Amino acid sequence: MQVRAIARVLALVSVGVVALAFAGAAPSVAPLPAGRLQVLPMPGSLGGGVVLDLQSPATAPAPARETVYVPAGVGVDTSAAPGTRLGDVFVWFVSIEARESDYLLGTITARDPASSPAVQACAPGAHSALWFASFTLGIQKLEVEIPIAVDPTSGSETALGAFKLVACLRSPYVTEDQGGAPHRFRVLDLELGLFEPGHSVFTKPSKGDYTWRLFTTPYVQGTGTPADSATFEARGRMLLPHVMTERVRYERKTKTLVVNGRVLLKGKPEPGLTISVAGGAPASQLLGYFGQTKTRAGGRYAFRKRLAPGRRPRSLRVYLFANEARLAPCAGPSVAPAGCVDQSLSPPASTSADVVVPKKR
Helix, strand or coil, X not given: CHHHHHHHHHHHHHHHHHHHHHCCCCCCCCCCCCCEEEEEECCHHHCCCEXXXXXXXXXXXXXXXXEEEECCCCEECCCCCCCCEEEEXXXXXXXXXXXXXXXXXXXXXXXXXXXCHHHHHCCCCCCCEEEEEEEEECCCCEEEEEEEEEEECCHHHHHCCCEEEEXXXXXXCCCHHHCCCHHHEEEEEEEEECEECCEECEECCCCEEEEEEEEEEEECXXXXXXXXXXXXXXXXXXXXXXXXXXXXXXXXXCCEEEEEEEEEECCEECCCCEEEEEEECCCCCCCEEEEEEECCHHHEEEEEEECCCCCCCEEEEEEEEECXXXXXXXXXXXXXXXXXXXXXXXXCCCEEEEEEECCCC
């Protein structure tokens, strides 16, 4: 239950922060990059893995192939048997055919690597593992799948990472009978939450500096042909330890939820980080979004929200997410033909705490 709730909060954060900016629904001070990778660490209670957030603005050519290189030192479990559920997927998309945009939640499962010949056109060769991100599109209940081929790197690719994940996306520029995407949908944001209760596909170290790399190959505008020469890179840096603490209490006199805490990056305070707050019953899959705050000098933050008591006491689980990844110029050259376009810094792992809202007197 908690994993499903986490996935919904991640979707909520993405809708408010990622989707508005990347879909063009909110003004942007600077031009958007052609793509962005954000690596969102998860707490140890959920396996200690990460969520990979692959972003592509509507102003850029649609992605055909998105390759994520996992840095050496991060564990990748490719042993799951076919049919095993690995986690959740969040997709923000726009349908060129329907002229609308929306977001969907789905699941990620393991498949037999030899069971999908269609993957060969995008990622040829034998694979160590094959994962499928699946979701249902529209009122027609159309099942859509995004295959992800997983392999250890070899040769010159080992300089980019120890493993690579290749997500294969169909073109929104051509019709489905021509090999295009159903309803000509175009992915703007693809979040891969590869963790389940007690287990995570990724195992992150406790300390160090790790660079994740996303190589995006776009389609030639208006076609179903990948433009290999236009492949570009986006990076996500993960600096560890990166810790967010919390203290949650309920003030009976003011009927207010009070949250305080601190964020430390490699032992030093981190100011200016946005913290999103959500909550619900401990076993609930549906959460309420309470609002957000920012860390101040010293890395400390505070949040207050009035919550009226009911006829009986109720347990409330409060979730805290640092949903603003810091951006910086790419450090060093890129081997991608179109270079490196963006670099982000991962936020600290999310956290949660329980509090009791007493009954009304």
